[in-house]
Amino acid sequence: MRLLALTLLAAGPLAAAPVTPSVDPETGLATWQTESAGAQIRLTQIGPDQARAFYQARGFAAAAAERYAAECVFMTVVRNVGDTPIRHRLADWRYVTADQVPRTIRSKAEWERLWRHLEVPEAARIAFNWAQFPATQTFAPGDWNQGMTAYSVPRGGEFDLRVTWRAGGATHSTTLEKVRCANDAS
Numbered sequence: 791m792r793l794l795a796l797t798l799l800a801a802g803p804l805a806a807a808p809v810t811p812s813v814d815p816e817t818g819l820a821t822w823q824t825e826s827a828g829a830q831i832r833l834t835q836i837g838p839d840q841a842r843a844f845y846q847a848r849g850f851a852a853a854a855a856e857r858y859a860a861e862c863v864f865m866t867v868v869r870n871v872g873d874t875p876i877r878h879r880l881a882d883w884r885y886v887t888a889d890q891v892p893r894t895i896r897s898k899a900e901w902e903r904l905w906r907h908l909e910v911p912e913a914a915r916i917a918f919n920w921a922q923f924p925a926t927q928t929f930a931p932g933d934w935n936q937g938m939t940a941y942s943v944p945r946g947g948e949f950d951l952r953v954t955w956r957a958g959g960a961t962h963s964t965t966l967e968k969v970r971c972a973n974d975a976s
Contacts, residue, residue, distance in 0.1 A: 809966050822969050827962040828872020828931075831953050835972040836863040836938065838945065844921070849914030854905065858918075861940035862947065862971035866923045869934035874958045877928045882954040885941050892952075895939055898922055946973040 809824045823832040836844075841859040846852060870876050884892040898919055905915045923937030943949050948970050954963040 819972060820970060822966045824964050824966055825871060826964040828870060828874055828957050829876050829955050830869040830871045831964065831966065832867040833864040833951065833966060833969055836865055837972040838974060845918065848917035849911050854908045854910050857908065858940065862943040863938055863940045865936060866939045867934060867936040868929065870929035870931050872957065873931050875928055875930050876955045876957040878926065878955040880923060880925045884952045885949045887943055887947065887949045895941065898925055943971050945971050947971050
């Protein structure tokens with residue numbers, strides 16, 4: 791744990807922003823939200839049934855949709871709530887599970903290779919690509935965007951997500967702690 795903390799500190803200061811969790815009383819799905827240095831980040835669970843249905847409705851075969859639904863899937867929203875443009879790169883985000891090993895989020899290019907291997911039709915692959923959170927984006931003040939992100943964490947498992955962005959010539963980061971994946975019943 792000490793090595794991980796030193797590694798993260800070397801990458802830039804961590805923001806000490808509160809994380810606000812909530813649960814939708816109708817769906818039982820949880821959301822984690824934090825705000826720091828002009829960026830608001832929100833993760834909302836997407837249940838396995840939702841992920842399956844979404845991609846099957848867009849042309850994925852059941853087996854390919856199940857491959858995605860087996861991941862820990864979230865609707866991810868980033869909003870610029872500050873007065874300076876912010877720029878994110880999904881490749882800079884890291885998630886850490888109980889084993890304390892920082893991992894990157896699977897890129898759209900990696901998913902594309904898997905979908906081609908599984909012979910997912912082109913129209914379905916395009917729909918997938920558009921539904922994912924952008925790999926990079928600059929947000930002007932007031933701008934926001936959303937899309938899906940997926941983590942290789944078992945259903946019901948927990949992880950911490952370190953989000954990194956640039957604003958005003960500086961690198962900022964914050965961590966959403968104890969984010970929990972939706973379980974099969976979600």
